[in-house]
Amino acid sequence: MAALFGARVRRLRTAAGLTQAELGDRTHVVSTRITQIERASGAKPTLELARALDAALGADNLLVELWPYVYREAFPDWSRKFMEYAERAVVIRQYAAHVVPGLLQTEEYARAVLGLDALLDGEEQLEERVSARMARQERLGSPDRPELCVILDEAVLRRPIGGHAVMRKQLARLLGAAEGRHITVQVLPFDQGGHEAMGGSLTILFLPDGSEVAYTEGSDYGRLIEEPINVSRYKVIYDRLRAAALPPVMSLDMVRSAMEGNYRGANLPSRSDRRRLAQEQLQQSSGGRLRGGGRRVPRGRRPGP
Known part of the structure; x- marks a missing residue:
């Protein structure tokens, strides 16, 4: 090419x-x-x-x-194939263990993250990769934009990649992105302990033809999963992460606290409240959608303008 x-x-x-x-x-x-x-x-x-x-x-x-x-062409076959799938996906669900997902990164944050690659071949290659990452974000503003659901490990908020100024701008970007109806941001707090996706990040892609693929990624590897039975297993893992994560409104409070430099300032719900909210999240497909704070909105009733 x-x-x-x-x-x-x-x-x-x-x-x-x-x-x-x-x-x-x-x-x-x-x-x-x-x-x-x-x-x-x-x-x-x-x-x-x-x-x-x-x-x-x-x-x-x-x-x-x-x-x-x-x-x-600079990427392995499995990586190129994942990128092709991602460009067609109608729904993208991601769990990010270490850094903000590329689709929601600011240019400064992306440059700081990509610049950490020990195998990076100079400034020109870095700028090439930053340009590519920013170009992929353009789809979020297009008519065929996907629904994007992101779960951030608390570590993503606490690690000031690129310095505090870059990180503050990045957290503000998360808050702004979450205002869109097609983007949901949740945070998985440290106090949830261990889970099945601790080794790296996880992405589930839902394609226009109804098929689904999963992708797992670490600092120096990636794996594309296409077998339906294995994709189903990763979907269950993602659902468990989503149930353990804070609801969207509480998650954004935590992002806001991190941006203000008060990582423990967010008002976290009790474990019993969190279990109740998790059950509601997992059941939302059967009884109606949820408000950001977790309260169910019955079908046929929607908030006024």
Whole structure:
């Protein structure tokens, strides 16, 4: 795909009567960078550069549309396949053990997280990965946006990745995202103890054709699960995590407390109250939906404007 991208750039540049140096000037990169792209050598182009090339060459979004496939080539087969599934999913359910999920990361937080990779090959590769992550977020604002349900381990809130300023902005982003009707954020407190997903993060994808896949991920590995019987097992694990997590309103109170620097300031419910709220959450599909605080809204009755 990188070779195809480079060939298209070279053909469009030649048709436009531009030298590599002239195209570099128009896209604000050195001519050797254009050479690397056309020869599919060196670092892959960032999304920003793909857009600049597209505009400079009048490619009518051809290069922008090719770019995701160029980027995915750097990933293993299972990872590329997961990314393809995620782009089509109508419902995404995630448990994040260590960091905020990529779909809800700010650019500064994403740069701090991705910059921790010990195998990162320089600043240009880092920017390439940040651009890709930000591009994947665009779907959350599109007409076909998925329903996104996220469970954050309390550790995600307590670890100030990138420093306190970056973390504060990231927590504010979580609060803002949770205002959307298609995004739900819950927090799994430390006092819930051990659970079946402690080894890493978990994602369940629900696809338009009714099929489902699961994906587990650690710091240096990922595993795509497609067998229905195994996907069902991970769905049960996710449901248990959701039942143990705080309801959305209480979860956002905890996020707000973390943003204000008071990690223990959130008003957590008692264990008995939490058990009752968990039962309501697990039963919501049969009796009506829940308000953010856990109280059931009977079918046929909805809050007024």
